[in-house]
Amino acid sequence: TQLLEQSPQFLSIQEGENLTVYCNSSSVFSSLQWYRQEPGEGPVLLVTVVTGGEVKKLKRLTFQFGDARKDSSLHITAAQPGDTGLYLCAGAAPGAGSYQLTFGKGTKLSVIP
Amino acid sequence: KAGVTQTPRYLIKTRGQQVTLSCSPISGHRSVSWYQQTPGQGLQFLFEYFSETQRNKGNFPGRFSGRQFSNSRSEMNVSTLELGDSALYLCASTRQDPIYGYTFGSGTRLTVV
Numbered sequence: 001t002q003l004l005e006q007s008p009q010f011l012s013i014q015e016g017e018n019l020t021v022y023c024n025s026s027s028v029f030s031s032l033q034w035y036r037q038e039p040g041e042g043p044v045l046l047v048t049v050v051t052g053g054e055v056k057k058l059k060r061l062t063f064q065f066g067d068a069r070k071d072s073s074l075h076i077t078a079a080q081p082g083d084t085g086l087y088l089c090a091g092a093a094p095g096a097g098s099y100q101l102t103f104g105k106g107t108k109l110s111v112i113p
Numbered sequence: 114k115a116g117v118t119q120t121p122r123y124l125i126k127t128r129g130q131q132v133t134l135s136c137s138p139i140s141g142h143r144s145v146s147w148y149q150q151t152p153g154q155g156l157q158f159l160f161e162y163f164s165e166t167q168r169n170k171g172n173f174p175g176r177f178s179g180r181q182f183s184n185s186r187s188e189m190n191v192s193t194l195e196l197g198d199s200a201l202y203l204c205a206s207t208r209q210d211p212i213y214g215y216t217f218g219s220g221t222r223l224t225v226v
Contacts, residue, residue: 030212031212031213033213033214033215035217040219040220040222041219041220042117042203042205042217042218042219042220043156043203043215043217044217045214045215045216048213048214050212050213088155088156090156092211092212095168095169096168096169096170097161097163097168097169098144098161098163098168098169098210098211099210099211099212100158100161100169100211101146101158101211101215102158103148103155103156103157104155105154105155106155
């Protein structure tokens with residue numbers, strides 16, 4: 001069974017601060033996905049990284065996939081209240097019939113104005 | 114284009130009853146997966162359907178079942194409901210394979226009393 005550990009579990013910061021969320025595993029993944037979920041809604045896909053060492057930027061968000069494809073990080077620059085939500089990482093690995101995703105338990109981010 | 118539609122949004126059932134949840138994927142998406150989300154366990158994979166066939170299955174008891182129709186719409190059924198089945202049930206779809214990510218619906222909030 002593959003596990004993804006996310007840290008920290010909770011994060012409360014002031015508007016304008018920077019933060020990093022980590023997603024770690026002992027397993028190798030074919031891709032690593034990051035989602036953001038708001039209360040009462042389903043997760044929304046932010047980015048997918050597939051190559052070891054890959055870095056992707058989405059405005060103030062920077063995503064990195066570890067060289068060994070076992071870990072990933074999400075860095076937010078100058079956080080804004082609109083960034084508040086639950087951030088989930090998910091790793092894809094070959095399953096019985098297709099790729100199967102394993103989700104971390106999430107990092108709950110609160111950005112205080 | 115229309116997103117993933119789940120019905121109903123909210124449901125209250127009594128222990129021992131059964132329930133059926135419905136999911137309409139994005140047009141052209143043939144893979145539909147179901148997840149259970151609880152505060153303690155996070156997102157846990159139930160099963161995935163592709164072209165009316167179950168392609169992957171998680172570690173849930175046989176009380177949880179699903180199916181997919183020829184138009185890719187999917188249903189999941191939970192029989193003999195238990196209090197612990199209270200959760201947000203999320204449906205997600207993708208064109209072929211979840212390696213590049215899912216589009217999630219808003220979920221069905223099931224409360225068992």
